[in-house]
Amino acid sequence: MAGTALPPADLLPVGSHANLAYRFLRMVAVPLLWLCFRFQVEGRANVPRTGNYIVIANHLNWLDEFAILLLFPVEPRLHFLANPTLLVTRKFQWWLIRTTGGYVPVVRERHGDPALFQHVDRCLAIGGAVAIFPEADYGPTEGDLMQFKKGFAHFAIKAGVPLVPVALSGTKDLWFRKPIRVIIGKPISPAGHDPASLTAVGFESVKGLLPPYTEPKGRKLLRRRLTNLF
Numbered sequence: 767m768a769g770t771a772l773p774p775a776d777l778l779p780v781g782s783h784a785n786l787a788y789r790f791l792r793m794v795a796v797p798l799l800w801l802c803f804r805f806q807v808e809g810r811a812n813v814p815r816t817g818n819y820i821v822i823a824n825h826l827n828w829l830d831e832f833a834i835l836l837l838f839p840v841e842p843r844l845h846f847l848a849n850p851t852l853l854v855t856r857k858f859q860w861w862l863i864r865t866t867g868g869y870v871p872v873v874r875e876r877h878g879d880p881a882l883f884q885h886v887d888r889c890l891a892i893g894g895a896v897a898i899f900p901e902a903d904y905g906p907t908e909g910d911l912m913q914f915k916k917g918f919a920h921f922a923i924k925a926g927v928p929l930v931p932v933a934l935s936g937t938k939d940l941w942f943r944k945p946i947r948v949i950i951g952k953p954i955s956p957a958g959h960d961p962a963s964l965t966a967v968g969f970e971s972v973k974g975l976l977p978p979y980t981e982p983k984g985r986k987l988l989r990r991r992l993t994n995l996f
Contacts, residue, residue: 780843780845780869780870780885780888780889780892780894781843781889781892781893781894782818782841782842782843782892782893782894782895783841783843784840784841784843785866787865787866788840788843788866789840791862791865791866792836792840795832795836796836799832799833799836802942802943802992803829803940803943803944803945803946804943804944804945804946805833805837805946805947805948806945806946806947806948807837807948807950808947808948808949808950809949809950809951809952810950812930812950812951812952812953813838813839813930813950814928814930814953817842817927817928818842818890818893818894818895818927819842819895819927819928819929819930819953820890820895820896820897820898820918820921820922820925820927820928820929820930821834821838821844821895821896821897821898821929821930821932822897822898822899822900822914822918822929822930822931822932822968822972823897823898823899823931823932823933823934823972824899824901824905824911824932824933824934824972824976825899825901825903825904825905825934826904826905826908826934826937826938827904827937827938827939827940827993828995828996829937829940829946830899830934830937831846831897833934833937833946833948834897834932834934834948835897837948838895842893842894842895843894843895844894844895844896844897845869845870845889845894845895845896845897846869846870846896846897846898847869847870847886847896847898870885870886870889870896883917883920883921886917886921887921887924887925890921890924890925890927891925896921898917898918898921900914900915900917900918900965900968900969901913901914901915902915905938907938908935908936908938908979909935909976909977909978909979911969911972911973911976913969914965914968914969915965916961916962916965918965918968919956919959919961919962919964919965919968920961922956922964923956923959923960923961923964926956926957927956928953928954928955928956929953929954929956929964929968929971930950930951930953930954931950931951931952931954931968931971931972931975932948932949932950932951932972932975933947933948933949933951933972933975933976933977934946934947934948935947935948935949935976935977935979936979936982939986939989939993940989940992940993940995941985941986941987941988941989941992941993942987942988942992943987944982944986945982947977949975949976949977951971951972951974951975954967954968954971
């Protein structure tokens with residue numbers, strides 16, 4: 767919404783540590799997620815063991831955020847960019863985000879606003895990790911990748927943190943017990959890159975991880991409900 771003011775960077779609920787509400791959420795949500803979907807996770811060893819990082823991934827549907835949030839380590843705390851003017855209309859999601867912490871506000875209509883960069887920079891500076899979908903929207907089909915915006919590259923270069931590329935496959939249309947692949951690639955150092963070159967490397971890395979997609983056969987229980995759950 768034009769004219770929406772973002773909160774001061776020092777008031778954001780960001781940091782490297784997970785609060786109790788978030789830890790409790792994971793205890794409940796991780797088993798539920800595995801019950802509803804058949805996750806195949808590859809490349810867990812590629813997640814950096816020390817320090818923070820920026821996750822970049824393709825984006826197909828609402829499950830992407832939950833899959834990344836709940837399949838990555840609990841710390842450093844992973845933060846997503848979120849539009850508060852949109853989220854306040856989605857009461858459950860807004861309550862969940864405010865309770866568990868860990869979001870960086872971005873107003874879509876002001877995507878180039880310097881305040882956004884200040885918020886992400888502070889999150890990374892104090893040890894938090896950030897997850898970004900560089901396509902900035904849902905991709906049209908499985909296996910396709912839209913061009914990446916350069917914001918994540920600016921953040922990584924300034925903070926000196928690696929990028930962790932992730933490919934998500936199977937999340938466009940959802941049904942109960944559908945196979946979902948999450949492929950985590952090797953970290954990409956921002957050293958020696960400018961924003962343009964790092965954006966290109968990030969794009970090619972995620973694109974190279976994306977597997978060919980074949981629609982699973984069999985029953986597709988709760989397809990419409992799960993696909994449009996959020």
